[in-house]
Amino acid sequence: MFDSGAAVAAALEAAGADLDDAQRQPNGVDLTLDAVFAQTEPGRLGRDGKRVAERRELEPRGDCYRLERGSYVVRYGEPVRIPEERIGFVLPRSTLLRNACTLDTAVWDAGYEGVGEGRLDIGHPIEIEPGARIAQLVLAEADHEGTYDGAYQRENL
Ligand SMILES: O=c1ccn([C@H]2C[C@H](O)[C@@H](COP(=O)(O)OP(=O)(O)OP(=O)(O)O)O2)c(=O)[nH]1
Numbered sequence: 001m002f003d004s005g006a007a008v009a010a011a012l013e014a015a016g017a018d019l020d021d022a023q024r025q026p027n028g029v030d031l032t033l034d035a036v037f038a039q040t041e042p043g044r045l046g047r048d049g050k051r052v053a054e055r056r057e058l059e060p061r062g063d064c065y066r067l068e069r070g071s072y073v074v075r076y077g078e079p080v081r082i083p084e085e086r087i088g089f090v091l092p093r094s095t096l097l098r099n100a101c102t103l104d105t106a107v108w109d110a111g112y113e114g115v116g117e118g119r120l121d122i123g124h125p126i127e128i129e130p131g132a133r134i135a136q137l138v139l140a141e142a143d144h145e146g147t148y149d150g151a152y153q154r155e156n157l
Pocket residue numbers: 090104105106107108109110112115116117118148149150151152
């Protein structure tokens with residue numbers, strides 16, 4: 001069972017998100033684009049530990065990012081807290097898909113709190129304004145043991 005958009009909005013507002021009406025969707029809440037980064041070196045996933053690679057923050061040109069084909073890392077604009085008994089999924093806005101672009105995202109764990117990041121995959125050049133809605137967070141009921149306590153807890157807050 002998935003939460004209603006109103007319930008997702010309440011969870012985000014409890015985490016400090018300042019939502020406008022356009023972000024409130026029937027089944028979730030749209031997340032906005034805060035920053036875009038180009039990775040500048042390899043990262044690393046080891047059997048023990050991991051390292052997120054250095055990246056360079058891109059500047060908008062004029063009023064928007066003008067992104068060429070390729071993979072970028074994005075930071076969303078809203079603080080998120082995934083409530084207990086829930087799991088979060090972030091999906092790309094369909095307008096991204098309709099423009100040959102997408103977001104790749106992973107599981108948002110119960111107890112995670114922070115401003116998350118994802119991979120923006122640009123299949124055709126596109127213009128995106130800072131603050132534009134790019135994704136939608138949905139929350140589903142989920143059993144879990146423990147809550148998120150990893151390296152990204154409280155990231156970007
Ligand atoms: O697309 C996503 C998916 C998740 N998260 C946040 C919420 C999630 O709870 C946290 C950690 O995600 P995950 O467990 O997939 O990361 P990991 O690489 O396994 O790190 P850790 O070892 O800390 O679990 O990052 C994002 O920012 N973006």
